[in-house]
Amino acid sequence: MSCLLYFCRILCLVIALPFQIMDIVGLYAFYKRLFPLFAYNITFSYNDKMHETKRDLFRNLYKFTGPDGTLRLLEIGCGSGANFKFYPDGCTVICTDPNPHFERYLQMSMDASKHLTYERFLVMSGEDMKEVRDESVDVVVCTLVLCSVSNVKRVLEEARRILKTGGAFYFMEHVVSEPSSWTYFFQHVLQPLWYYLGDGCTITRTTWKDLEGARFSELHLRHFEAPGVTITIKPHITGYAIK
Numbered sequence: 001m002s003c004l005l006y007f008c009r010i011l012c013l014v015i016a017l018p019f020q021i022m023d024i025v026g027l028y029a030f031y032k033r034l035f036p037l038f039a040y041n042i043t044f045s046y047n048d049k050m051h052e053t054k055r056d057l058f059r060n061l062y063k064f065t066g067p068d069g070t071l072r073l074l075e076i077g078c079g080s081g082a083n084f085k086f087y088p089d090g091c092t093v094i095c096t097d098p099n100p101h102f103e104r105y106l107q108m109s110m111d112a113s114k115h116l117t118y119e120r121f122l123v124m125s126g127e128d129m130k131e132v133r134d135e136s137v138d139v140v141v142c143t144l145v146l147c148s149v150s151n152v153k154r155v156l157e158e159a160r161r162i163l164k165t166g167g168a169f170y171f172m173e174h175v176v177s178e179p180s181s182w183t184y185f186f187q188h189v190l191q192p193l194w195y196y197l198g199d200g201c202t203i204t205r206t207t208w209k210d211l212e213g214a215r216f217s218e219l220h221l222r223h224f225e226a227p228g229v230t231i232t233i234k235p236h237i238t239g240y241a242i243k
């Protein structure tokens with residue numbers, strides 16, 4: 001299979017060449033403006049397919065409510081706000097994303113989720129959240145983001161820094177498949193093109209290893225196959241880790 005993989009990957013690299021050139025000359029920045037519109041629309045069908053899984057994941061969020069009776073939650077790379085409807089009533093949400101062009105779609109999701117209190121939208125990357133104080137939030141949420149960040153370990157360190165002791169980091173991410181499976185084959189062949197079409201998304205990450213090494217005191221993690229999504233992002237992990 002490795003010769004076929006090598007050949008198909010070269011082919012895909014050639015197809016991705018125009019995107020690489022656009023990136024080098026600065027034209028790819030236009031795509032960054034368009035991506036939030038795509039992401040906003042794709043979110044509806046993804047959320048439909050993942051409704052039960054997300055509902056189960058966020059079911060015990062309330063357990064991390066602070067002693068003052070409020071649940072202060074920060075979402076890393078919140079995009080258009082796909083998770084808001086799963087958060088409990090009265091939850092205070094701090095939204096963060098490095099792409100400011102998401103704000104318009106984020107606002108639409110906020111308008112549709114009146115059960116939450118929005119503290120602010122911070123334009124920043126998960127690797128550098130210096131605007132957020134140490135030990136200041138009860139929960140950090142990260143869904144479909146660790147595939148796109150440039151440094152997963154750094155994002156997890158930042159999440160631990162801003163979490164209160166006993167607070168939780170919730171995640172749902174697509175990951176690389178078993179080596180020698182067809183999914184693994186397509187993930188490795190299509191990666192160069194996927195990276196550009198998915199705004200920096202990497203489909204070959206072993207993100208569970210980063211979570212295992214992130215020095216949380218407890219890690220509740222399970223692997224599952226996402227239903228009804230394209231083969232390249234089928235293998236998922238989900239769960240939460242406690243500081």
Ligand SMILES: C[S@@+](CC[C@H](N)C(=O)[O-])C[C@H]1O[C@@H](n2cnc3c(N)ncnc32)[C@H](O)[C@@H]1O
Nearest residue numbers: 077078079082099125126143144145148149150
């Ligand atoms: C596929 S979207 C997922 C959005 C949302 N979390 C969801 O579940 O629908 C990936 C998001 O990660 C954001 N992102 C990319 N690089 C990032 C980084 N270094 N730190 C934080 N967020 C990042 C993107 O701007 C985008 O909003």
